[in-house]
Structure formats: structure tokens, C-alpha cells
Amino acid sequence: MTTTAPSDKSDYVLIKGGVIVTINPADEIIEDGYVLIKADQIISVGKLQDAPPDSAVEEIIDTRNCLIMPGLVNTHTHAAMACFRGLADDLPLKTWLEEYIFPLESRYVNPVFVYQGTLLAGLEMIHSGTTSVCDGYFFEEAAAQAFMNLGLRAVVGKGIVDFPAPDNPDPDLNIENGKKYVGQCPSNSLVTPALFCHSAYTCKPETLQKIKKICQYHSIPFIIHLSETEAETKEIKKRYGTSPIQHLNDLEILDGETIAAHCIWITIDDFPIMQKKRLRVAHCPESTMKLASGVAPVPHFLRLGIPVGLGTDGCASNNNLDMISEMDTAAKVHKLNSKNPAIMDAKTVVRMATIGGAEVLGLQNKVGSLEPGKKADIIILDLKQPHLTPVYNYYSHLVYSASGHDVITVLINGKVIMHNRKVVTVNEKETLAAVEEIGKEIKKEMICQGRKKSGFRA
């Protein structure tokens, strides 16, 4: 089939040559392929011989020797925490949270911190091929603005805890502020609000229920950290006599619009609840390895048809936002954990980082695959490199050999956001300088308080 040449070439972009990893339902891979885009949308995907002539399009992107695939979907992060990157590692979770993260958050997190930190994180995400992200933090109006300026597709969750938070000193105002946020958060066709209750141990049942009701009213995602640590399951058992999953189920919070990050400590009785309620899981293997929390039973989730996406978590516990290296870890950690090298094959992991993640964010009709009618969220990787030579299997290369640095060009919603590794939407130099300044202030305080570790910057 030859694609009919468009009559008016404006807004048409032709991605021409290279191998197209479509992630469509048939998992088609097209060598010597093309993708035709009009404005924000994919019009057709096929063999190069069937592409429209160059003269029929406004712009051509030459992708010979490249791999073209849907942009990656990061289902769980705290973008602004990029400002804390590498500040406190190799510590027990309690020390890390209570002696470093919480005190620093209460002192430093403000709208400027969140805006600049989110810009920085967004630059890193774009550089490593992420085009959609689910974020959760404080002052998320500032994060939403940053995502809009970056041109990223984002679900932006306002963080809620039942103790004084940087953006809400009085937890009694949580419900009111949650409502306000949904109404006032900057949004557009790419950036939409959500609410993010931190966890079942930091939010009381009433808060969880009322926040979920707001989400239901507005049809927006409810985000939560769930069954992350053994300590959490013990605490919830002590307080409510049940598992975290069952506790949330009892509160009628679990449904297909709830995104649960981690889901590591899952009991045998939790699985059918997750399955029945179509709970969506954000799987963050690097962060939970680093914090020694455990390994989520993802292969079992997938067998049960529970939607699972991949996430990096925040930079304070990972410490980067590279979804391609996250794929590598995801594939390997489940092999190790199950003593089965055949589990979580490369294709499964690539699907989890694309269409799987899209499903978790409720965006599966818009993104996650290269198919006509979908939004043009597309990344292009340079295959002509020693570590990607020779090529036998494209999924294998994406998971086991590639890294985020191999992404050279990124389109989001049909717009070129990064070209030849240069992000065009935001001034990178200014953002690096702004976050460096924030880092210097934090560092000064840490040095004063004698909280520096070996290797700490002078």
C-alpha cells in the first residue's frame, strides 16, 4: 500500500529510514520504515517504499541507522528531588528520611526549588527518552508549569500527608487544598493534575477517602506509595489489622484510576483484590534495590493481567531518571529474584516501559505505541555505535545494551523537543546554574551540621 500524498504539506513531518519498533498489538518491527506525522498525530507507519514523497511533507527527519520507538513512560517520580541527587546515599531508610530528606524538605522546598528542580529533571528525562511522566511532590503548580515549559506530557500529583508539609503547614486543610489544586493547577492538553496521598501510614483513612472522592469527581488519577516496605506492612497491620492493599480496599480507594507505586510486600490475598480492582502498578526496581526494600512480584502481576508500568522514583533514591537503564535492571532483578533467567524477557520489559506505562497513566489511547491515530511521542536512538553492534535483536539491545544517552532526538505531541541531543524548549545552561545555586545553599547547611559523608564536595 502506498500512502496517498497529502494535498497540503504543512504540519506534515516524515521520519524516514531506520527500524521502527512499533509496540503495536502485533509487536511489529519494521526495518527500513517510516512514520508520517501531521501536527500532533501519527498518520501512518510502514515500509519506506510506501512512504509519501519528500515533496509532500514540510519536514523530514533522516533516521537511517537509527531505531525509532514510542517515547518512554515514567510512571513514578518526584522530579524536583533532583535537587537532592546524591546528597544522602547508602543509609538506612529511617536515617535517610528522618535525618536528611524530611528536615531538608521542610527547610528548602518552595515553589522556586520545585520549578527549577522539575526543569532539571525534565531535561534529564528528555535526554534519556522519557516523553510522559507521572510526578508527585509539593508545590506541584510549579512542577506543572515546568512540565508545560519543557513540553513534556505529565500527570502532576500534589503530595498530601497528615503532618505539616512544605506547601501546607496545616494538615487540616488537606482536603480543601487538594480541591483548590485541581481547580487551579496550570494544565493543557499535555499536563494534567492528580492527587498523591503519600502512603497509608502517613495519611489517615478519612484523608485517603476524601482525596479519592475528589479524584473520582474530576476523573483524575489517585497516586499512592503502597506496600513498599516490610515496616509499612507491619505498621498497617498494627493499626488496622490488615495488609496495606486490603486496608485501601476496605476504604474503597482501589480502582482502575489508582496508581500504586512499588507493591512489593504483597500477600497471597492481595493479588485477587489487585486483579479485580484493576489497580495500576508503578514498578521502580532501582530505587527499591537501593533502599533494600525488596522486589515486587511483577511477573505474577503480569500473569494476572494487572497493569504494570516502569518508574524511576525520585533522584534522591535512584539517583538518575534514565528509563533505559531502569529497563535493564527490571529485566535482571526478576531473573535473580526468581532464579529463572527466562523470566521478564526483553520484549516484556520494553512493553512495560511504553504501552504498559501508558496504561498505568490512563494514556493508552494516546501514547505508548507507534500507531495511526496516536499522539506523536517518538524517540530516536543512534544504533551506529560500538556498544550497539552487531544487531540481532532490537528488544535485547534496548534493554541490555543501550542507555539513555543513545537517544538523539525526541518528539512529543508531534513537536521536536530534542534534536541531536539539544533540548530546544528550555535553556539548559540557566537551569543547571539555578540548581547548582540551590545545591550550594543546601551543602553549606550540611557542612555546618557535620552531615557530610566521604566524597562530599568541599
Next chain:
Amino acid sequence: MTTTAPSDKSDYVLIKGGVIVTINPADEIIEDGYVLIKADQIISVGKLQDAPPDSAVEEIIDTRNCLIMPGLVNTHTHAAMACFRGLADDLPLKTWLEEYIFPLESRYVNPVFVYQGTLLAGLEMIHSGTTSVCDGYFFEEAAAQAFMNLGLRAVVGKGIVDFPAPDNPDPDLNIENGKKYVGQCPSNSLVTPALFCHSAYTCKPETLQKIKKICQYHSIPFIIHLSETEAETKEIKKRYGTSPIQHLNDLEILDGETIAAHCIWITIDDFPIMQKKRLRVAHCPESTMKLASGVAPVPHFLRLGIPVGLGTDGCASNNNLDMISEMDTAAKVHKLNSKNPAIMDAKTVVRMATIGGAEVLGLQNKVGSLEPGKKADIIILDLKQPHLTPVYNYYSHLVYSASGHDVITVLINGKVIMHNRKVVTVNEKETLAAVEEIGKEIKKEMICQGRKKSGFRA
């Protein structure tokens, strides 16, 4: 202290500015530092204010906004297997070895394959900051030649098994061929030979002993895969009634010049033997995760003072040679495995990938740290990037945030081997093309035999 200006500036190179991560015994980190090199050797390391004047040196490398550190030491790989990268993943070990790797090796591995595959692997290693490597494979004369052409520092181990091998159809000739190899292998001040008995289950006791004797006679390393899988320990127990470590100890093979890769299935009685004999361990966490072999008790090795270096293993089981991402995995997998987020901190891992690896290869007096008198094996990373901003802790960034792509310049033995990510010693384009050709042949056969998996290249 101001460095005295050299009287004759020829052969002097000044690395000027940036942060020097020395890995010296005091673990000094010098911000705004310099490294002065003469010919192949480091002359001095210090604060920029004490550096010699520009006029006193032949060449200046401007390293403002960079991190300068010793080149990484990859203690275990099979370089030429880069030609098999991504050919067979997500398979049980037995299927992988017996249905893919062994048949393909017997059919395709020849001196050209090894030379071109080693060149490709070497390019990848240099691009990701490796400056010293311990290799083990067949036709290693060709590998040695490739390493010499690349300008890499390498210990080049000829592979030995007691069944027909690609470079030795008659295993009865193993001892004779081993001797010949040591005498005839191309070598220079950077590239030296070693012998590599594949394992205690593929080499009979007599072979192990005689090959070790050759190594002792020539004072060269004896390399072996040891206690890698549960199946290996069972097989050795069945054959010899003991653990693999104890079996080799009984054969008097363990000493400070034996390099044992993996060491995962270690019994309580093995530890004191390893400690007493100063057995050197090559730890390859990514490969053993991918093959689901288990996790080596590295934190315990380190507590006992057993020398441990990091390795990538070959590209058929990793599938890249990026030592920086290997550091990340090493730090995280032990946290997960021991349920202790404080174990294997970033500094420990960086030491393991540098001076630890140098000790494993017996090169600790030459490389592994930036100190006066050591050989100038130096890598330079660009810190001015979103994923490396802000900086609180340099070790943390190296392990948890960086990747091999952040290395921009590489010096080996005082010579610039890569500058601004361009390798100057070998023609990259020609090497990629040569390995692509080898890949095409192998692919054809695999398609004929119906051995292709989902995602396989057409």
C-alpha cells in the same frame, strides 16, 4: 608546595582544572586540581594553584567542569563475544550455552572473529572509561594484537577446556598449546599473556595443575570461572566430594596469582581458604543476575581482605561492557541481597572498580589510582550535565548517576586514546562494518535454523 617547572617541556602533559578523585590510600579528592604527566607516568597531583605554568608543558588538557579519575579496571570479560551481543537472551543457562553459544563458537570463532570482536569490545571499553582489562577467550594471539592496536592495557588469557575448542580441536594438546601461547603471544609493556582454564567442570584436575604450573613458571595469572552456579557446585561435589574452591585448593591451584571469576556459591569452609590463599575475585554482578546464577558474598570477601575487582563478563551475558553501570548494579544488588541499604557504599564500589581491580590483575603498583609514580591511565568525565547536577558527593555521582557515556577523554600509559569521545587509535567505522558483516553471517544461519526470537532482526 609549588611544583618545580620542568626544565625541558617535551613529553609533559598537564591536566588542568576540575575535581581529581585520586583513589589514593587517603581517598583524597582535590577540587580545582591538576595532574602532571611525563611520558607514561604521573609526576604530581595537587591543587591547581601549585601546578606548573602552562609554558612549562607540551600539552594542556582543559578539564574545568570535569571529574578526573583513574581508568576503570575490568577484571573479567570475553571481549570477542561482543560479536554475539544480544543474540540469545532470556534463556535457561543450559539452553543458552548448548543450543546457542557452543555451536556458534565452533562454527564461527576464528582469528578474524576474535580480532574484530576484540577491537569492537575495546572501542566500547574505551568509550566507557575502561583502561585495563582481563580477557579470556580463544585465538587470544589475535585478541592480544587487537588490544595492542587499541592501546588498552590488557591481561590476555588463552581459554582452555578439555573438549575440542575452536582454536584447539585436540584437548590432549592443551598443555603444549598453553606453553606455546605464552611464548608466542604478541606482548608489550601494556599487553601480557595469561592462561584461562574455563572451569573445574570443563577441565580435568591434571589439566588444571599443569596449566597452573606453566603460569607459576612464567609468573602470569591463572584465570578460572569458579563457583559460578549451583549446578557447578553439585557437579564438583559429585565428582570430587568437595566444593569447587576446596577442589582447586587440593590441587594447589589457589594463590595470589589466581583470578577467580564469580565466586557465588561459597561455603562457610571456603572463606578461610580464599582468605589464606589471597585468591583474587572478579565480581560480575550484571552477568550473574541476567543468568540468574546468584549474588557473590562480596561484602564478606571485603571484610576478610580478599581482593575483589569488578568485571562485566562477556557481551553474550550482560550485554554491554560499561563498567560505570556495572558499579551501579554492584552497589544496589548487595543492598537488596543483604536487606541492608548501608552496605557496599559508593566509595567502596568505586575503589573496587579501580584500585581493587588493579590488585586483582596484579597491577596495583602501576595503575588504579592517581599518584606520583603510577602509570598515567586516566579518564575524564563531563560533569556539566542535567543528570550530574547538582553535585554533593563525587562517589555517589560516579556510581548512582553517571554512565559510561559521560567519559569524554581517556589516557592510557600517558597517551590520549580517546579525545572528545573519538577514539584515535583504531578506525571505528571499519570495525563496526567488519563486525556487522560477521553478525550478518551468524544471523543468516540462525534464521535458517529457526532459532530466532521475538524482536529478531529480519
